[in-house]
Amino acid sequence: MLFYLLEHLRYYDEYVKSGGYAKSPIFTHIGKPFWEIYGKTWGIIGLGTIGKKVAQIAESFGCDVIYYSTSGKNTAQKYPHKALDELLSISDIVSIHAPLNEYTKNLITYEKLKLMKKTAILLNLGRGGIVNEEDLAKALDEGLIAAAGLDVLEKEPMNLDNPLLQIKNKDRLLITPHIAWTSIEARQTLVKEIYLNIDAFIHGKQRNRVC
Numbered sequence: 001m002l003f004y005l006l007e008h009l010r011y012y013d014e015y016v017k018s019g020g021y022a023k024s025p026i027f028t029h030i031g032k033p034f035w036e037i038y039g040k041t042w043g044i045i046g047l048g049t050i051g052k053k054v055a056q057i058a059e060s061f062g063c064d065v066i067y068y069s070t071s072g073k074n075t076a077q078k079y080p081h082k083a084l085d086e087l088l089s090i091s092d093i094v095s096i097h098a099p100l101n102e103y104t105k106n107l108i109t110y111e112k113l114k115l116m117k118k119t120a121i122l123l124n125l126g127r128g129g130i131v132n133e134e135d136l137a138k139a140l141d142e143g144l145i146a147a148a149g150l151d152v153l154e155k156e157p158m159n160l161d162n163p164l165l166q167i168k169n170k171d172r173l174l175i176t177p178h179i180a181w182t183s184i185e186a187r188q189t190l191v192k193e194i195y196l197n198i199d200a201f202i203h204g205k206q207r208n209r210v211c
Helices: 002-006 009-017 049-060 084-090 133-141 184-202
Strands: 041-045 064-068 093-096 121-124 147-150 173-175
Touching (some): 002 009, 002 121, 002 147, 041 049, 041 084, 064 084, 133 147
Parallel strands (some): 093 121, 121 147, 147 173
16 A cells, blocks of 8 residues: 555556557656655554554665554553654654554544645554544645555445545545455455364363453
8 A cells, every 4th residue: 555655556557558658758757756665754553463563564664663552551662652743743654553442533633634744644554433534535635645545444335425535636545445354365364263263162172262
């Protein structure tokens, strides 16, 4: 999602497929400039199991990782912990990997989006209710941030009158129908775990107990 938005891949894909590249007098095309993520700041909201893996990947690309704990309790990590407003204001990339609860409901509003860099990209892979969708649509139309990628929405499937479907510059937004979890391997693992849990229950064995 990040590279699709950052590198304007929709634009470049359409440029080639429309025949524009075939008609070009030069070997390249830089109609929409983009930047590298090396040396940029990646802010993570929710440094749980998924957030930590994202942090590792971000580091492998040379990003400086910071994070915000939505509960305020997970602050003893190897990465610098920042207050939300500071994280939003200094990050080039902000990705959300948090649950929806009393701490995160409507966490990202228009006022919070105003704190972000105009070149920043916001990714929500936590839960839809964390980002106010009407405020995000307004922020994208006003160019408060460069782009946003969403795999989750407040209502799924989304309503036809969702303001995100009405934004002026659709290149600024990537929405997927909640598919981040749906790789073939992930679904195979899910079914296998269900089978193993049932088998353990039948044979009186404890497995995957959480309390």
